[in-house]
Amino acid sequence: MEEKAPNIPDIFLKPYNPADHESKLYSMWEDSGYFNPDVCVEKGVTDADAEPFSIVLPPPNVTGTLHMGHAAMLAVEDILVRYHRMQGKRTLWLPGTDSAAVATSEKVEKEMYKKEKLTRHDLGREAFLERVQAFAEESKNTIINQTKKMGSSLDWSRYAYTLDDTRYRAVMEAFIRLYEMGLVYRGHRIVNWDPKMQTTISDDEVEYVEQTDPFYYFKYGPFTIGTVRPETKFGDKYVVMHPDDARYAEYAHGQQIEVEWINGPITATIIKDEAADPELGSGAMTITPWHSAVDFEIAERHGLDKEQIIDERGILLPIAGEFAGQHIKKARAAIIEKMQVKGLVARVDEKYVHNVATNSRGGGMIEPQIKEQWFVDVDKEFTMGPSTITGITEGDTVTLKQLMRTVVDNGQTTMYPDRFGKIYRHWVDNLHDWCISRQIWYGHRIPVWYKDGEMKVQTETPGDGWEQDPDTLDTWFSSGIWTFSTLGWPEDTADLATFHPTSVLETGYDILPFWVARMILMTTSLLGTIPFRHVYFHGLVRDEKGKKMSKSLGNIIDPLDMIGKYGADATRLSLIVGAAPGHDMPLSEDKIKGYKHFANKLWNITRFVLSNTETQSDTTPKLSTRDEEILATLRQVTTDVTDDIEGFRLYLAAEKAYHYVWHELADKILEESKEVLNGSDTDARSARQAVLLECLTTSLKLLHPFMPFVTEAIWQELPKEMKDRDMLMVAHWPTH
């Protein structure tokens, strides 16, 4: 056993083992209260009037478990937060979890059915909700504890849950205000109906799946029409063609003709509309407004009748005549058979490839239906309230779409990388009214009451005999107000005044349309401001071959396993270095392992520096030219890392700090210093010792946001006189 140098704590004599330190360090941070900006001010580590910096955590599913996507998100946000905290800002990172209503209640329903053969309808609304809530409450600690394992410096004293009382009130308030502004309306519109889950879903929850089906051509009087869905055709009494289609020039708009159809003769009306594509098939089509969005629009344009053919469970209605009461899936073959007998089938194309709408959250086939639902009107003009939006002032006439465009066009909210601004604009321009009611029970219940054809919009029941709307709100409705509901809105709180608009929203780019746009919509209209100044999009974490991680492929890398094996620091770095924003990142276990080596390298650098330095004298050492040069390089690295973080180039900042520490400090500076440190020139030696200590402390600070645990573990062992604060997490970011 080698003799211990006087300066060296025992701990450095063994390799760095993350598992020995991480949970202790997290508790230490948590106990210090420094995650809470108010405590930082109280304890004097942050000025009371310092500039605020805030991020609201995109809330993970309360019943979920941590995956690499979360880990990447937490790493990025924690880096930003720790950096700004060290810069002396009043820094808040606010945690929360999401009820993920659809996923959660589905999970409970499935489980219930499996074990007890009970559906939610057997149980009833109240009892079912109790079960879901119990399940959510029970599971929430899992995701919270896993979040802590990543080293996330979240202010847990401000924890929010999408369905807690404060958030519930905020959601109700948001609905009522939007209603009063005339932006929320109830109407009969075509919606995406999922017969399996018995609910509507929004346009962007629809997922198109390619499928091959027979395509039928039917004789419809003198016309030939095509369809993949004969079961919707019973009520077809309009035949639509393009006004310029020469083949049908002899027919006039509005002209009526008699045709023989599935269940007997029918009077058909000719409709000329540009929606009919002359290139496709015969150029003529019949329409089913109740079960097709496009047909619905045509019917609206011409004021046509709309008839329901299929009910909410997928059963044919009396209009189907002899087929009524049959499920559409079973009826199709029988319908074709009958039409064949009647000689109505012109021909069949057996291998027609098309995209079928399904529910991305459960896989059920979507059956468009006309239903009475609640919508947010994105095109309606209204009068703007108080506004801090550049270019829009109180009293201006605006639409939600305009607001959504304005704040991105004028740069008040910026996106990294900026190409997402284009995707955002494209999406906003194509936006239709947003259906916000859902026929599920777990969620924020719509604050609307009905009695004898009367309707009142308010939170509490207006009195006896009033029935509340049974529907709940789309989960994105509550997510849209997340940046300010978490800060206490609609109360006029100090948090809201200080931390809103938030500084940065960080999220995966796959979620842009769902969430980012909705937050902008809700915040601009309700608060007259932006929800965040910058949006940072991280890429999706993929396996080393660039494939999506999935259970079925068996290529999932579990962040918790990696933290256990290599430490949170290594896991974080592996998700940052080489991960340019907006680009997917390949991840391999070897990469993570490599950064564990780096943590140990840093550990050994410390060991070397400490064992070669004695307590410094008070006299300022005389620096050699080389000493000056070393410090100049250090300042340059500090500048580079700082600029890169400020510019959201975290992948470059991390790489530069890493490269400097390993290949400059360790490989060059330490190597060449051995000679000086063992030499006889005591002045040169103490000068170099001072320089090395400076390099070490600065490196620890530069690395702290990226790898908080090992840097803090080392910091805790450093002699007091080397430290400007007792905890690295609140030490001063190096000046340069």
Added chain:
RNA sequence: GUCCGGUUAGCUCAGCUGGUAGAGCGCUACAUUGACAUUGUAGAGGUCACAAGUUCAAGUCUUGUACCGGACACCA
């Protein structure tokens, strides 16, 4: 169909406002019991997809082509 990306070393990718081509992993040789169980030094390896243009100068800017990918829309 509309929009948005990508193409640079064997692999995965950096390269911001034009100024001699970079990192990690892998590979080859050598050194090393050391501050380092996890080390160092050196090396091989590139028509920066293709074509034209702007420029004293293009991986970088412009236009076009080819291939790969993504988002959205449509699908009677």
